[in-house]
Amino acid sequence: MAARRRLITRRRDLGLSQEDIAASLGVERSTVGRWDSGETAPALWLRPRLAKLLEITRTELGDMIAEADDDRPAATGWPDLAENDDMALYRRDLLRMISLAGALLALPAVEDDLADTDEVAGYVRLNSHLWQTFALTSAKATMRAVVCEQLRMLTASLSQRHGPATRRRLCALAGDLFQLAGEIHFDASDYTAAAHCYTLAAEASEKAAAFDQWACALTRHAFISVYERKFTDAAPMLEAAAGLARRGDSQLSTRYWVAVVQAETFAGQGKLADCQRALGRAEGVLELHGPMHNGGWLRFDGSRLAEERGTCYATLGRLDLAEAALTDALRQDLSTRRRASVLTDLATIGAQRRDPDQVLVHAAPVLAQARATKSGVITSKLRGLQPQLAPLLANKQIARLNSDINGLVGASAAR
Known part of the structure; x- marks a missing residue:
């Protein structure tokens, strides 16, 4: 060097x-x-x-x-912490940072604003770059180190004396980045750490009076309960998020994304009519024009409506409606995680129809993606398929698929 x-x-x-x-x-x-x-x-x-x-x-x-x-040699990507870091040490460090940031958010602004505008602009650019990288990479865990470093910078800046305008900007940036940290942990199935990140993201967004960002932080937090099928726990938080979104920018897609997650919650509770009404509200996103999201904490643009509708109908047991919507979704240009989710839902429909061939055709590529990316989200989707496989375990290929999923779950727990 x-x-x-x-x-x-x-x-x-x-x-x-x-x-x-x-x-x-x-x-x-x-x-x-x-x-x-x-x-x-x-x-x-x-x-x-x-x-x-x-x-x-x-x-x-x-x-x-x-x-x-x-x-220096050319960079080959973010450092891969998924395999090399001491996760216990990293997690303790993250929780200390969350605790510190929470305390710093309570500090008052000062009368004179002597902030360095270049410094704040640098945070804005790097936050945006990190979200773009997160969207493009299939191995989300590789971003933990760089996101953690940026969080340290923002937390240190929050400890300085700032005027009201700069303090609000820094709080908004912290809320933005803690949502990204939560997404990384959610992908790794570390729901406790993700929940801590989303909670602080909501608190920081509140301090910034950033209603759309605040609503998105609450929606992400609620989605943990949706993902764990604790639908009654998610409902009040989503209602609060919907109220905040109504106070936000009507040209953004925030309220429509909240409606989609509410639809999943209603589907999980077996409420078909409420689910359909929520899906109907979500379709309002198609009437928006211009920049409706920022590509970071808000990315909903309506392109996911078909797969969301399919997921809801599959949960409600309306298999024909679900299959039509999911098949339509597969024709779109989907990310790795979204395609895996759609294929797993189609495999679930096959299992409910007692059709082992349909299960295997759709589940096999998802299994390959889970192994390649080590994504906790994809692994969790496959784990959700397993109860549906029980009636088909006499089939040797289905039994092997079930065993392979168990191996993935065990490997994920060991990381």
Whole structure:
């Protein structure tokens, strides 16, 4: 690793030691040492202050930081923590951060706003980039490290004194990113950590008076109960989310996404008429024009209506209606997780019809995807199929499928 020679020279020319820099920025001396050696780079929120200490512009500091990057090998993707990290340690660190962030959200704003607008804009860009990467990658767990680092930066920034406008922006950014952290944990079937993240996302969004974002955080939290088939637990939270969405931006699709999740809740409770009414409300998204979502905490654009309708009808036992909707959904360009969900629902319909061939045709590619991506969401969908397989276990191929799902569930629990 090449040292950052210009950064070191500039510090020494000003008569500053590593200890001086560390004391001024509130970091460890060893951290400054790693910046000098090129092992790590200063966090985004520290760079404006570091540039002032070194009496240079931020652009000049950026060039000095980039010096060590010239000798680095090309990046191959985010570090894969799914296999290599100590999950117990990581989880404790996350919960400490959640606790700290929750306390910092209660701090009052100050009268004078001396915030660095470039710093806040940097957080906005990186949050957006992280959501885009999350949507594109099939192995969601690989993003834990970079999201956790960004959360540390935002949490540290929340500890600083800010005026009302900047404080609201930082709270909104924290609410945004804690939703993403929750999504990563939800995909890994770590529902407790996901719930903690969604709770803090809702609290931060409330502080920011960001009604749509707040509604989405509550909807994600409620979906944990929907996923665990605790439909009565989800209903009050979804009702609250619907109320918040009505106070939000009418040009966004928030209220329609809430309606879709409410439809799933009604289907789980066996309420066909209520489910159909909720689905009808959700179709209002098709009348929106222009930017209806932000591609981050809100991504609903109506393209999922067919698969959502199919899932609801499958839950209600209306197999013909469900199969027609799900088959229509398969004709669309679906993400890995969405396609796996649709195929699993079609396999469930096959099991309910006692048709082993239909089960195997649809379940086999889902099993392959679960193995390839290690997605807890896909594994959980397959686990939900298993009770439907019981009457078909005399079939050797169905029995092997059931055994393979058990192996996936065991591997997921061990991670």
